[in-house]
Amino acid sequence: MNILILGATGFIGSAVAARLHAERHLVTGLARNPSRARIKYPSITWIKADLATMTDPSNWQVPLSGHQAVINCAGALQDGLSDDLAATQERAMHALYVAAKQSAIDLIVQISARTDGGGKKQPFLTTKRNADEALAASGLNHVILRPALVLGRNAHGGTALLRALAAMPFAFPLIHAQSPMETISVDDVAAAVSKAIAGQFPSGADIDLANDDVLTLRELVTLHRNWFGLAPVPVVAIPAGLARPVTWAADIAGRLGWRSPLRSTAMAVMSEGVLSRRSAQHRLSQRLTTAAEILDANPSGIQDVWSARLYLLKPLMIAGLALFWIVSGIVPILAPITASRHFLPFMSQDMATTLTIATCFIDMALGVLILVRPFARTALYGMLAVTLAYLAGGTLLEPSLWLDPLGPLVKVLPSILLTVATLAVLEER
Structure with a gap:
């Protein structure tokens, strides 16, 4: 039939x-x-x-x-x-x-x-x-x-x-x-x-x-x-x-x-x-x-245990990434001149401020988009691309940041791993 x-x-x-x-x-x-x-x-x-x-x-x-x-x-x-x-x-x-x-x-x-x-x-x-x-x-x-x-x-x-x-x-x-x-x-x-x-x-x-x-x-x-x-x-x-x-x-x-x-x-x-x-x-x-x-x-099998434990962690992973990116965009935009000081040796204050504000809006946009299911995968890939761009730019412009006691560049690496892990469990069926 x-x-x-x-x-x-x-x-x-x-x-x-x-x-x-x-x-x-x-x-x-x-x-x-x-x-x-x-x-x-x-x-x-x-x-x-x-x-x-x-x-x-x-x-x-x-x-x-x-x-x-x-x-x-x-x-x-x-x-x-x-x-x-x-x-x-x-x-x-x-x-x-x-x-x-x-x-x-x-x-x-x-x-x-x-x-x-x-x-x-x-x-x-x-x-x-x-x-x-x-x-x-x-x-x-x-x-x-x-x-x-x-x-x-x-x-x-x-x-x-x-x-x-x-x-x-x-x-x-x-x-x-x-x-x-x-x-x-x-x-x-x-x-x-x-x-x-x-x-x-x-x-x-x-x-x-x-x-x-x-x-x-x-x-x-x-x-x-x-x-x-x-x-x-x-x-x-x-x-x-x-x-x-x-x-x-x-x-x-x-x-x-x-x-x-x-x-x-x-x-x-x-x-x-x-x-x-x-x-x-x-x-x-x-x-x-x-x-x-x-x-x-x-x-x-052990994969069933992994799947079960990740099931409720998945929304927390997505929410955590969204919060991280939205906050990382909001905080610098509250004081853009101070946040742009790393760019000053390489460009004018106006250009540095404009670049800082632009990257803030990119960060906030990615944080919002990951919350919307049809755009989540695109947002995750965007997060990876932007993060790697930040690391490359920071390494070229101010490599000493890798040795900073607060580790602003080192601390980005765990966020990359979290993004990759979220991509791995994104599918629903």
Whole structure:
């Protein structure tokens, strides 16, 4: 069967694509950057598309052509610079359903979520719910799958945060530590999609995907720490009110394009926990892999510990670089004549002052740009280039600065290392 997968580069979508390809289906994925996706997943055909712009049925004519099934694995947690929930999760889906009725699409499989629990009024769940209801009313042959917290060999979003908390050195700082958590293996999600493609579910089926093992958030984080092979540490329960500054900062970061799992939507869902509907008609009759079994089947390596420990350090690294560069631009500009004294043996006072002010604005601009996700990589390369230029200029104009007791040039070297380290962990998936 020719199958189109939305969100094929994501955590769930990539597992679904690999499963269906292994079963000899012809798989096509939508991607914002198909050239990069093609390098990582060469066995899949890729189409360049952005769901946020596909809100008219005519936008779907070319992508749907030649396909018999569509699997929607795409989703975003919260509105931000990189995500428009109303466009991608609702309007684009409405347009897809209209276009699908006009084409040869035999089946649509929607990967959704439990939309009536904690945080049900959040845009993430509201747009998902509206899309689900529109699909159910469309008359199209469809299956809706609602996975619980998805675990697998890789991690993204909430599961990456679980690992980060599990790798904390001295204690687990947990909000809603007693919230109940149901989990599902990403392989079991892919298997359920495969069954839907094979026609093993009736049209209109609405199925929750969760194993029968309900853990608290505390137990789940502890399970991951054991998976890392790290020594036990105490749990520090944090009142939800004390976590609001972190959530507030994460929401701001989201507006700048960073997809933090600490945003308000995730916290609203976590306040109740991740639970499925317990009624038999909404659950699979088969036994599903438990969280402990998922981790046992995928032994951790030291790279998993490194990744987990760097996960929460990454925003601190970015914020630290931003603060360093912004402050380094502000301080000299407060007293530009004094700051320009190093240039005076080589140029006039006016030129030295102008050069000082120009470099101050460059520093501040780089500090601001690194905070905006689409410009972060460019800003980091800019920081490296400007820093090396400063070192070269300082060495040529005043080499004695290397011997200065305060080490103004020597102290620049650690900032270079921090910039390189931030570049190394910049990618999100």
